[in-house]
Amino acid sequence: MKFERYGRGIAKGMVVTMINLLRPRVVTQYPEQKLTISQRTRGNELVWDKDKCTGCGTCSKTCPQGVIRIETSVGDENKYFVESFEVDTGYCISCGLCVEACPYDALFMGYAYELGRYRRGDLVLTRDEMASEERIRSGYNRPEVAETLPRQTLLIEREGD
Amino acid sequence: MQLRTEPYVLDMGPVHPSTHGVFRMRVTLDGEAVLNLEPVFGYLHRGVEKLAEERAYSGVIPLTDRLDYVASMTNNLAYVLAVEKLAEIKVPERAEYLRVIMSELQRISAHLVSIGSFTNDSGCYFTPFLYMYREREKIVDLFDMVCGQRLLYNYMRIGGVSQDIPDEFLPALRKVVKHLPGRINEYDRLLSENEIFLARTKGVGILPKETAINIGASGPVLRSTGIEWDIRKKDPYSIYDRFDFDIPTGEAGDCYDRYYVRLQEMRQSIRIVEQALKQIPSGPVKADVPQLIRPPVGEAYGHVEGPTGEVGFHVVSDGGIAPYRCHIRAPSLMNLTGLYDMSVGWKVQDLIVIFGSFAITMGEIDR
Structure with missing residues (x-):
């Protein structure tokens, strides 16, 4: 193809590049x-x-990956006692369906990233780990929590012209 | 003296930077000219269709995210439309508007990625690509605000959307909608008249109209050949019949037209979002649908106009909690069947440009 317009298109493009430089x-x-x-x-x-948590197991039923393991026994006052509650986050796809399904608002997504671990076993979250006070709750499907974050x-607010 | 040449078979991919994933082309070359081309795929096969058969209807939505991972929202939408058709669920008005806004934003962001990677393939390395990604970031921020993730949104639900938008969403969206047209015009100036870009793309990889129809192409690939076919207009799903927009078409069906159709489509998408912003009502965002629904026995096909073309889900129900069969119509795969016709006779470096102009996603092709 010939350069019919003597590179005017390139010059026009360079102007855009210059604008972006500034x-x-x-x-x-x-x-x-x-x-x-x-x-x-x-x-x-x-x-x-x-x-x-009442140990109903709805989260476990809705999990598409089937990674939530919950074991309960009959406790006092007609409630179930949650004996073990494990989530293998190595298989978790972070879809959030368990949080949406929970009828008692007992499960939250975590307000965290940087989830790398050194050992595969560390990825399995146990009952006490998940209930720990240090974990920050995310506002996913929990508007009352979202307000506090x-x-x-x-980027639009940082850049907007 | 006559020089004797013989054809040479080259395996391009599966690990090659310009195959957008793990696509392999078995190319027979005569010097640099392509004599024959045989696509080999399946390296990213995860059995999504089979996995869908053992998950509850709501549990399939996260799987659909992972098909065309640059356009998760439209995949979600196609699937939930199919299930809603099957179970005859009526979606609240506000949810319909949110769905339209999300899928149009998704179209813009996917087209930005397509154009960015296409310019990468055609030799203008990374400058346009990073500009496009900067604009995409603004849209991804909005998605992140609404559904909590930047890539795999999992936002649509059977009977609506997962949750209402936060209060700061609409003001931010208004800002983005005001901001983007100027940027798109800028990129139009940057690329559309660039002589080098024109030399690489104009007249390269022409897809004839008849072939495009015969292979079942859709989306920008089909529209670039001059056929005005857009499911949003021809078979309006959701509430697309309420909006006023045009279908941009190309003329020649070459790589440049495919790029230019995408660029113009972004402007149309902004028009739709602007109209939706004016009309959006308040109210509930999800119909009363149980988590584990059991649609009646039957089958339904739901399709939407995704960024790459017609995304369709054919869901068959036997009355249980999981689909009996879920077939996925992947637009990238259908479009890619035209690759042979378009690339034979061209040089290897043109092959990269032709392949890049499809804007395929391997997650969708291999499923």
Whole structure:
């Protein structure tokens, strides 16, 4: 193909490149600088409220991957006692269906990322780990929790012209 | 003296940067010219159709995310439309609007990825690609705000959407909708007249109209040949009949037309989002549907116009909690059947451009 217009298209494109050169940078230096994540983050780390849980097992039934294992025994006051509650997060696809299904609002997605572990066994979350106070609850399908979390950083607000 | 040449078989892929995943092309070459081409795929086969048979109806939605992973929302939508048709569920008005907004935003973001990677394939490395990704990031932020993840959204539910949008969503969306047209015009100026880009794409890899119809192509690949076919117009699903938009078409059916149709489609999508923003009502976002639904015995086909073409789900129910059979119509796979006709006779470097212009996703082809 001939250069019929003597490279005018390229010059036009270069103008766009020059405009973009002057725009503020949008990237962040990740481990040092961190952006606030969404209030509804579906982090892999499930958080469990052991007081609200009745051991009905709905979460286990709805899990598409079948990774939630829950064992109960009859406890006092006509309630089930949750003996073991395990989630193999290695197989978890973070779909959040268990949180949506929970009829007693006892299960939450975790407000966390950086989920790498050194050993595969560490990926299996146990009952006490999930009930730990240190875990921050995410607002996924729990609007009352979402209100308490900081606002997500949006690129449109950082960049908008 | 006559030089004797003989054909040479080259395996391009499965691990090759411009095959967009794990696609393998067995190319027979004469020098640099392509004599024959045999696509080999299946490297990313995960058996999604079979897995769907042992999951509850709601549990299949996360699987559909993983088909065309740059356009999860439209995959979700196609599946839930099929199940809703089967179980005769009526979706609340607000949910319909949210679905339209999400799938149009998804179309813009997927087209940005397509154009970005296409320019990468055609030799303008990474400058346009990163511009496109910057704009996509603004849309992905919105998805993240609504459904908590950046890539596999799992947002649509049978009978609506998973949860209502947060309060800060609509103001942010208005900003994005105001901001994007200017950027799209900018990228139009950046690429559409660039002589080098034109030389690489104009007249390359022409798909004739008849072939496009015969192979069952859809989406921008079909529209680039000049056929005005868009399911949003021809068989309006959801509430698409309420919006006013055009179907951009190409003329020649070459790589440039496929790129240009995508660019124009983004503008149309913004138009739809703008109209939806004006009309969106308040109200519930999910019909009263149990988590484990049992649709009546029967079958239904739900299809949407995805970014790559017609995404369709054929769901057969035997009255149980899991689909009896779930067939997926993958647009990328159908479009890719035209690859042989388009690339034979061209050079190896053109083959990369032709292949890139399909904007395929391997997750969808291998399923």
